[in-house]
Structures are given as structure tokens and as C-alpha cells.
Amino acid sequence: MTLARRLRDFDEDDVRVRPGRRGSRPRTRRRPAHEDAVTGFVTAVDRGRYRCLLGDRMVTAMRARELGRKGVVVGDRVALVGDVSGDPDALARIVRVHPRSSALRRTADDTEPFERIIVANADRLVIVTALADPPPRPRMIDRCLVAAHDAGLDPLLCLTKSDLASPDELLAIYAPLGVPYVVTHHATELDELREHLTGRTSVLVGHSGVGKSTLVNALVPEARRAVSHVNAVTGRGRHTSSSAIAFELPEGGWIIDTPGVRSFGLAHVKPEDVVAAFPDLAEGATRCPRGCDHLQPDCALDAWAAEGHADPHRLDSMRRLLANRADTDTD
Numbered sequence: 001m002t003l004a005r006r007l008r009d010f011d012e013d014d015v016r017v018r019p020g021r022r023g024s025r026p027r028t029r030r031r032p033a034h035e036d037a038v039t040g041f042v043t044a045v046d047r048g049r050y051r052c053l054l055g056d057r058m059v060t061a062m063r064a065r066e067l068g069r070k071g072v073v074v075g076d077r078v079a080l081v082g083d084v085s086g087d088p089d090a091l092a093r094i095v096r097v098h099p100r101s102s103a104l105r106r107t108a109d110d111t112e113p114f115e116r117i118i119v120a121n122a123d124r125l126v127i128v129t130a131l132a133d134p135p136p137r138p139r140m141i142d143r144c145l146v147a148a149h150d151a152g153l154d155p156l157l158c159l160t161k162s163d164l165a166s167p168d169e170l171l172a173i174y175a176p177l178g179v180p181y182v183v184t185h186h187a188t189e190l191d192e193l194r195e196h197l198t199g200r201t202s203v204l205v206g207h208s209g210v211g212k213s214t215l216v217n218a219l220v221p222e223a224r225r226a227v228s229h230v231n232a233v234t235g236r237g238r239h240t241s242s243s244a245i246a247f248e249l250p251e252g253g254w255i256i257d258t259p260g261v262r263s264f265g266l267a268h269v270k271p272e273d274v275v276a277a278f279p280d281l282a283e284g285a286t287r288c289p290r291g292c293d294h295l296q297p298d299c300a301l302d303a304w305a306a307e308g309h310a311d312p313h314r315l316d317s318m319r320r321l322l323a324n325r326a327d328t329d330t331d
């Protein structure tokens with residue numbers, strides 16, 4: 001990711017209160033001080049209520065009006081004022097969102113016409129894929145790799161259900177690309193996975209039934225899950241929104257489950273950034289005609305793949321992404 005892109009990610013959403021042209025407004029009016037604000041970590045969002053971890057207590061908060069249209073998402077660090085006691089009826093206010101180190105975004109599906117940020121401040125994307133039942137979908141893996149690359153998150157391929165099928169075929173594709181991976185079954189032997197997660201903020205993404213809940217249950221002890229759980233916000237048995245939810249790991253760090261997010265619409269990703277996320281093809285693309293969209297007959301990538309530099313399926317996968325980046329259903 002380019003520096004410009006990173007800077008844009010961090011700043012575009014900030015509330016920047018610029019001094020008026022004459023710069024004459026008193027400082028206190030321009031930027032409310034809230035010097036007594038404390039910093040919380042947003043673990044869940046549901047219907048305008050934000051669950052924030054503050055030290056060792058959970059505080060429910062709402063947005064302060066002064067936030068304007070600034071979005072608050074899971075993973076955000078926020079400044080809280082008001083009643084931060086964490087008592088059952090207490091409601092704090094979020095007055096600021098601290099600058100983000102990363103923003104994982106998706107574009108739109110049918111119900112969401114705009115690009116939006118799903119999780120802030122994560123540094124790893126764990127792509128959970130079952131080796132069977134449901135069968136793996138390499139095109140969905142490729143799409144997630146593009147999303148990770150775009151957001152500046154380190155990918156980790158987590159291949160589950162190895163008791164049902166061998167990982168060899170998938171690993172033959174992704175290991176040479178340098179994508180780190182772990183292979184699990186029944187959420188046992190998780191030491192290697194824990195090593196990848198400890199001390200970091202990792203987002204889990206994967207289709208229904210791949211074993212995400214099984215992993216979360218094994219990684220996060222009951223007590224911590226209970227505190228983080230969005231039920232605490234809504235009182236509902238199971239969260240119904242597609243919002244992400246963060247769980248604290250006993251070893252340190254966070255895993256963020258994204259129940260409603262099966263994949264990513266990528267319409268917001270520029271074609272050259274899609275190509276950049278395919279290292280096996282990016283080199284070949286330097287042979288392409290200027291401005292090549294890699295979808296026309298004069299694209300050099302067909303020859304590149306035919307010469308054995310890249311797997312033709314990967315080329316096909318990249319072309320599908322380029323052709324319909326917004327459409328998550330084609331995977």
C-alpha cells in the first residue's frame with residue numbers, strides 16, 4: 001500500500017475542526033476540551049450503542065452529537081465522557097475517535113450501497129477456510145487476500161477440518177506466494193495459531209460453517225467471551241446484526257469475529273491495487289501494454305501463465321475480481 005493511501009485511510013474520516021479564516025474563534029469553542037475523557041476500546045456495536053472496554057470494565061456508550069458523521073466501529077479507540085461507571089443503566093458518550101492505524105473496509109452488497117469500514121486498528125486478517133464441508137473456495141481466498149493487502153493487514157490462512165481432507169492442494173497454491181498458514185481440526189493443537197494471534201488484533205473472516213465459532217470458543221475462555229458479547233448490549237440471545245465483535249485473548253491481543261461478513265466487495269480497490277495483491281501475476285503485468293486492464297486479448301498475462309510463471313486459475317481469479325469487484329456472490 002502506498003503512503004498516500006495509508007494517509008488517506010487514517011485521515012479521511014477524521015473530524016478536523018479547522019480554524020475559521022480569521023482564526024478568531026476562542027479555542028475553547030472551537031474544540032471542546034473534554035480533558036477528563038478516558039480512552040475505551042470498542043468491542044461491539046449494536047443499534048447506536050457501543051460496548052467499550054475501559055480498563056477492566058465494560059461501558060455502554062452512545063455517540064456525542066459533536067462527533068458529527070464520524071463512524072465508530074469495532075476496534076476503535078475512543079474518548080469517553082459522562083457516566084463511565086459501567087453500571088447497568090449507565091450511558092457514557094463518545095466524544096472523539098482516536099486516529100486509526102488501519103481500516104478494513106468492504107464495499108457494499110445489495111443492502112449496503114456504500115463502502116464502509118468494518119473494523120479499525122486490526123493488523124491481521126485470518127481467512128478461515130474449511131478443507132471440506134463446505135469445500136474451499138480459492139476465489140474467495142483471493143478476494144480476502146486483496147482486502148488484506150488493501151487494508152495493510154497481514155493475512156493468515158487458517159485451514160480447518162483437516163480431519164476431513166488434505167490441505168496439500170490449497171497449500172500448493174498459497175504457500176509459494178508466502179501466505180502464512182495454519183492447519184487445524186476440531187480446534188485442537190492451536191499453539192501455532194495462538195502464536196500468530198498473540199499480542200495482535202486479528203479479524204476472522206470466513207463462510208458459514210467453516211468452523212469460526214469453534215475456533216473462537218477454543219481460543220477465548222467463557223468468561224472473556226461473556227464480557228465482550230454483544231448480548232450485553234442488546235440482551236438478545238444471539239446477535240442479529242452483521243456487526244463485528246471483539247474478544248480478548250488470554251495471551252494478550254484481540255480476535256474480532258465478523259459474523260455477517262462472508263467476503264468483501266472490493267469496488268473501492270483500484271485495479272492496480274488488486275493486481276499488486278497477486279504477487280505471482282504482478283511481475284508479469286509489467287509486460288502488459290500501457291494502461292492494460294488485464295481483461296483484453298492483448299494482455300500479457302495469458303502468456304505469463306502459459307509460460308508457467310503463474311497458475312492459470314489465479315489469473316482467472318484475478319480477472320474475475322477485476323471484472324466484478326463489487327460483487328461478493330461470484331466467489
Ligand SMILES: Nc1nc2c(ncn2[C@@H]2O[C@H](COP(=O)(O)OP(=O)(O)OP(=O)(O)O)[C@@H](O)[C@H]2O)c(=O)[nH]1
Nearest residue numbers: 160161162184185186187208209210211212213214
Ligand atoms: N470434522 C470437523 N468438523 C468441524 C471442525 N471444526 C468445526 N466443525 C464442525 O463444523 C460445523 C460448523 O462449525 P462452526 O464453528 O459453527 O462454524 P462457523 O464458521 O462458526 O459457522 P457459522 O456459525 O454458521 O458462521 C459444526 O458442526 C462443527 O462442529 C473440524 O475441524 N472438523
Ligand SMILES: [Zn+2]
Nearest residue numbers: 288292294299
Ligand atoms: Zn494485462
